[in-house]
Amino acid sequence: MDFKNPNFFYEKRVLNMIESIKLKLKNILENVILNRFDVSVNIIVEAPKRKEQGDLSIPVFTIAKALQKPLSDVMKIINETIETSPLSSFFSDYLAIGGFFNIKLNSIAIIKFVVDDFANHQKDYGHSLIGEGKTVCIDYSSPNIAKPFSVGHLRSTIIGHSLGNLLEKCGYKVVRINHLGDFGTQFGKIIYAYQHFGDETLIRKDPINELVKLYVEFHERAKNNPEMDDEARRIFKELEQGNPEYTNLWNWFRKVSLEDYMKVYEKLNVHFDSYNGEAFYNDKMQPIIDELSEKGLLKEDEGAMIVDLGEEMPPALIQKSDGSTLYITRDLAALFYRKKTYNFSKCLYVVGNEQKLHFEQIKAVSKLMGYPYDKEIEHINFGLVLQDGKKMSTRKGKIVKLDDVLDEACHLSLVYINEKNPELENKKLISQKIGVSAVVFNDLKNYRANDFEFNLEDMVRFEGQTGPYLQYTSVRIASILNAESFEFNGNIDYMRLANESEFEIIKVISQYQMTVEKSAIESSPSILAKYLLNLASLFNSYYGKEKIIVENLIEKNTKKHLLAMVKYILDDGMTLLGMQVIDKM
RNA sequence: GACUUGGUAGCUCAGCUGGAUAGAGCAACGGCCUUCUAAGCCGUCGGUCAGGAGUUCGAAUCUCCUCCGAGUCGCCA
Structure with missing residues (x-):
């Protein structure tokens, strides 16, 4: 040593x-x-x-x-x-x-190390090599076609997006997959509803909302007419087998829905490498079923085909009694396809808590088949989005559309700008960046597996532990650093940074890389979010008692070095969380 | 009923591989802008860490029991 x-x-x-x-x-x-x-x-x-x-x-x-x-x-x-x-x-x-x-x-030794380390790495400060040479697939967002993009999908989308960023920062190659819910019995329902009480012109005018209305109405009518469910299942089975009429409708519904989702993704600045949804695997399930059968794992039960998973777990239902497939069948096909295509070392599924059993079953089935995927796939679970303590549902027609939430948040941030900085240029654009980031941060700051009470007022509150607080802190630093030219020239007074308030900040700066790694490894963006709040708070406290632009050149330069490091981490961290960085607000 | 998960300040939450006096934000109250952005800063108030028992030098953290909330438990995804 x-x-x-x-x-x-x-x-x-x-x-x-x-x-x-x-x-x-x-x-x-x-x-x-x-x-x-x-x-x-x-x-x-x-x-x-x-x-x-x-x-x-x-x-x-x-x-x-x-x-x-x-x-x-x-x-x-x-x-x-x-x-x-x-x-x-x-x-x-x-x-x-x-x-x-x-x-x-010995603070001087630490300070020298941190400052030099930062100057040497700058743009990739905090970058880690723990994931070098490894690929991670992340399955996230995955909205259900013909349903509105709800705040429920918001969680999956922004958690998944942030995890992707964090893993990339740690050197992993990340494959971002939007496993669209574009197949399943729900399509039987929508097609039934469209054919019985739908209106083409209305759908052309406002596709998503009309499709949702149809879906909701189907459920209302089906309460008193249970045969409608059987009919929907029949339609889905025919769709699965390639019925051209149903396939055309399916294509249409999918297309208009996806167009709608893209608008939201654009607002959130989220992107994917693959939009292969469930339908993509329609022709890739038979080999799985055959393999299960060959390995003697498949057995018939009440007319359906199941894999028995023993005492601990209910059996996995692979094929319904009418021969059509289920969610798990398609997910198994997707798993095998992804392994073959991307050779992942990990495959993450950013899906709600309520599907815990589903992923346990997938692991169990793949293990029985003799594959090690049970160790490679990971359910990144997250809590429910609650409203008044209850789960939101589209079936009951209680819909909170993400689009409306984002608009509301952006509108409110504009109100704040008009109050606090009415002379600001590009108010509209900046208010959008603040509003969207506020929603993103509000979601990520809490541990993901806990339930999430949806409260618009809390979300757009711009005081305290919020996205705007982080942005505001960065903006304050920007306005100092941009006032006159600054560069990392190492011309600084290390002794000054050994003062208590400066050294506190230096120590936190030195923890950035470790924090990013921990967030990535534990799939918890909230760890990084809390860290950034702490750093911002330390800085604001420092800012409150120390003047940065002072006469003494070396003192000024030293403080600017410190500020530049803080700003870099705040901006980099916010970007990792999927927030937007601004330099004026 | 079984399994999973949660219960920490009035509210929203950190802290949980056992460590020192349990921390933030919001709300309430009191200060700080002729000086780098007050969306900020400083201070006050606020706790039988759901309850009980156990292990330990030491428990919010580990074990067991009880109470309360949520989720899941074959033909949805």
Whole structure:
């Protein structure tokens, strides 16, 4: 281990400097204790809760207990070990508080590292190599044709989009797949409804909304006429088998729906590599069914074909008693197709909590078939969009269209601009970027698996932990940095950055890469969202008490370096979340 | 009923591989703009971490039980 080598901490850039120090410290202490006492302990090196307590902290209780020695003796051993280790040059002070051995970092060394690291990488600061050479497929958005793009699909869309960005930042090759819900019994229903009580001219005028009306009406009528459901199933089966009349209608419905979705994707700035939906796999299911049959996994039950999954899970229904296929059959076909086409190392499905069982079944079936996909596919579940504590549904006609939500948010941000900065140019365009980003951030800031109460008022509130707060922070910095020319020239006063408020910011900056990796690995954009809020808050606090544009040139330049780093991370982070960056608001 | 998931400040939520005095934002109240964007900053108020038991030097975090909410449980997706 060559701690003196300046490149030591750049190794693969897997860990930032402080994390790296923590890990080395842990290893050194564990080794010393193992060698001296022949006792193996797990030593924790963490950050203390309060900043007066230093930068690193080692709880000594467990070690003392394992060694059966008093705390003070163990403290002494730790102190000696650290003092004689090459790490000591990164530390400036040691404090024993209660049962904790705390360490203050040598801030100058850390600051130099962070600032140099940043200057060397700039545009790809925070970029990681953990995904190099690996491909990840992400199945997200996947709206159901002939249904409006609801706020329910919003979650899948923006979580998936953000995960794609995060994974790319970590070096993965990402394949973004919009697995359109363009097949299934619902099409039998819509076609039935269209043929019995639809109106072509109305649909041409306002396609999506009319199709939704038909769908809703079908369900209302079917309540008292259960034979309509049988008829819809029959129609779908014929569609599956290529009935030309139904296929034409299907094509039409699909086309107009997709045109509608594209408008939303444009607003959200979301894109896909593939729009192969369920229908795409219509001719790719038979080989799967054959293989299941050959492997003796398929059996008949009440006229349907199922795969028995044992005690823990209900059986997977592969083929209905009328011979038509189901969602899971098409998903299996899609899985095999994606593996063959993209050779993914992971395939993520950004789909709601309620489909948990479905993905458990897919894993179980593929495992029974002898494939390792159960380890490669991952259900990125997310919570329901609730309204007044209840799930929103198109069947009951309670529809909240995403388009309306976005418009409302944009409109409100325009109202705010007129209030706060009426002279601003391009108000309309900027208000759209603020409004859409507010909706995106509002969704991503909470842990995805939890339910989500849909509240327009909270969403467009532009105070506190919101998208506009992040944008506003970036804008404030932009207005300083753009006032006169600035570049990273390294002409700075490191001592100044060692002041408490500056060093706090430096430490957070140094955690950016690790935060991005953690967000990507845990598929949790909320981790990054919380981090950005924290960074913005630290900056705003700093901004409130420090003047940046000062007479002293080196002081001014030093502060600008700090601001430029903060701004880069805010902008890069917002982009990763799928928000838009602006320089005036 | 079984399985999954959640219950932390009035509201929205962090924190959960056990660590120090449980944190933010909103709301309420009080300050701060002749000086880099006040969509901001500073401060005050606010908690039996659903309840109980257990493990531990130490529990919001782990285990068990109870209560409450949500989701899922073959011919929808």
